[in-house]
Amino acid sequence: MNEPATTVLNAREPLIFELSKPGRHAGTQFPPPAAGTAEIPAHLRRAAPPLLPAVSELQAVRHYTRLSQMNFSIDTHFYPLGSCTMKYNPKACNTYAMLPEFLGRHPLGPEPQGFLACMFELQEMLQEITGMQGVSLTPMAGAQGEFAGVAMIRAYHRARNDLQRTEIIVPQAAHGTNPATAAMCGCTVKEIPCDANGDVDIAALKAAVGPATAAIMLTNPSTLGVFEHKIAEVARIVHEAGGLLYYDGANLNAILGKVRPGDMGFDVIHMNLHKTFSTPHGGGGPGSGAVGVGARLLPFLPIPIVGKEGTRFRWLDERDLPQSIGRLSGFMGNAGVNLRAYIYMRLLGREGMVRVAEFAALNANYLLTRLQAAGFEAAYPNRRASHEFIVTLRRENRLYQVTAMDVAKRLLDYGLHAPTTYFPLLVPECLLIEPTETEAKEDLDRFCDAMIMIRREMQEDPEKLAAAPHTMPVRRLDDVRAAKQLDLAWKPAA
């Protein structure tokens, strides 16, 4: 592998406001002038038009196309971002979710049988995959799914008049959304450590549970990239203490068809449909955070849910589920995202679903073994990788003063998106690497080759790493200035 070239494509694109000229417009997009007399009283009208750009249609198209070209994406680059499951988003999912009948459907019209049939089947398939008793598709992202889960747990304890259970236990390595969700639900958070093998510290768990325990929130495989060996014991301890088990589905991709959260003893799970079921990440969203529950939490599921009566589908609401935690969205969640997940699942079917975990694991373990052979240190060398794994650069940091951030930025120069860096925080100088099942062996080899090149650069030219990236539209950005001298919106020159 050769050192990357240093030419920069699309080095700078002006702001759309800088392209704007009064009087210019995309006229074909305007409706005909209203020929009537409907008027708004003067004191409720705005005095001056809003500050929006005035550009031609081509200017807008070219500007946003050029901006798109300044992004890395799955469609253009290997994107091994740990904990994010950046696998191929099949084009069919988008094409068929965007059929005009689906896009034109008003959410408050008569219940659309074709669309609801898809949603009902999606609920059933997710229920089967997770080993749960019921599913609601309404949460709009993973964090909202977590919210729904913890809110259901609170509602369950309240319904039993067990009012003191407001403590949520999370492992130190948990995603930040776990403690933030607990707080949003009015709970307090108790963090417990992990042992040297990355498993939950059982002694610490035993000491933490008690009459105030509402639940434990776990990801399995954990955020450390390893399967939680002692999950059955964890479940027993928490259940015996009167608490429930919450499964954070961030890493569900690793275990599809191999082991089901319901069978592990979990009472509630949220799924990130934008990870495991390959709906797009969209540069930050939308996601979908469907929740599944065991029998105890069924009455509390968020509404609406799709029900079936005879051959007709209908929305179940508060009249059907009077104990529901309620509504989480204006209508019924991210319906179009759920439709994409449905299409993905039909494409894979029962054969394909199991292969997801198998090839995600094959790719992760292959990449881990190759990187170890190249001299990189695994954070948990005695463990199998799940669908992801952690490399720690603490040795390289000591020897060459390079950081995980330097390596991440240098990978961009090699045309590879960086792995997740500095998460989980308890592993120093870490890279959390998740290749996903849709990458070919050649792409994994290319990543290894780049890491080997970067390892050589650490020894021969550490300044080059410290100054990376060299081929992006910008160099490293001044984040301190961004936060201190806030510039959050464009203003015209005075």
Place this chain on the structure above:
Amino acid sequence: MAFIPHTGDDIAQMLEVIGARTIEDLFDEIPPALRARALALPPAMGEMEVGRLLTERAALDGRPLNFIGAGAYEHHIPAPVWAIATRGEFYSAYTPYQAEASQGTLQLIYEYQSMMCGLTGMEVSNASLYDGASALAEACLMAVRANRASNSRRILLPRAVNPTYGQVARTIAGNQDIVFEHVDYDRASGRTLLESVESRAGEDITALVVQQPNFFGCLEEVDELTDWAHRHKILLIAVVNPVSLALLKPPGQWGGGVEGKHGADIVCGEGQPLGVPLSAGGPYFGFMATRMQYVRQMPGRIVGRTVDTEGRPGFSLTLQAREQHIRRSKATSNICTNQGLMVTAATIYLSLLGAEGLARVAQASLQRTADLVDALCRIGGIKTAFGAPRFHEAVLLLDRPAAPVLAALARRGILGGLDLADRYPELGHALLVCATETKLGADIDLYAAALAEIMHPARAAA
């Protein structure tokens, strides 16, 4: 194999490198007792078969002529909007944490924030929340953090605010002991009157919510409500329709000023009207804007413009110390994933329409609704419910229950509006209707003729 690129040789070579005999060996850390049986799922389908299935399902639902609004509005969406938003570089990118490899998304969000500040008249906007309803819930939680003069966690929520927004706010904020108290609307005008809040003067209240236009489509007297709130150290949360802001006074300018303070404190709403399809209710996006003084209390991602190590301008996520991945249980919200792709669409939409085009859309919608109301009220047995000036929705009162009438219209391929019987039983047989610029005169005539036949069959026969 669906989307799996591995050949038999690849698998053999990779297993050899790993030192495993079979792929199954890679799962040997899972306790055998927990292993799943074969999944009961339907068999795999090819793209052709899936395409056919979805096309059939879509056809079942048809393409009715829609006169429902109630929080989701059918507008023309320019072809470039989704042609560009579904480019893989936007569609399949992650949250822009690696700023150097995400300048496209980051600059677009900065432009979006600028446009939302322009529309709302506020100083700062975030990069989106999930939808309008959940944005109001977040706004209420934010108000509790921002209003240091109040300890009550009491929020005044007019009944003229979209009732579903109230339900969602209760679900999300209720676990933090926030209390929502109703404020009634005036039966004659359809507005939230100053008199109806004045009785609360002197009480410890955290925030007052005002929706403009309100759920009935009526225009509230926002200036006097804003000034009243500020006189009593109550924060004002504005819920607005972004298309209406092309014509209406922006929330940042509401009120005549109380001790130099004017304008709403937090502005939020549903972004769907800006280039996002109805799509059975989502994905849409919530927007939120506020004063600079409250920026550290705002939930959600924010993009800032800064410089790189060579002094060139560039963009990055900023003020992340508010967010869950840094602050954990002390974060302003648990939100992580937002509605980025919808923001991409809205930014392209606003660039194509500009201030002039958006005003044309708003004015045409206003006119179409006025035409619709006139046409329907000529039928007989229908009158308008409220006297306040409207934007692009209206409540009509029928001389009979709306549900069977709507069902008869649906059989003719017309969605005639939203029956308000469950939400506002006190109004009698009330129907909320909406027409946007997408409804032509002929569409309105069709609706009026169908409704006349349904309500007065004898007259139609004669």
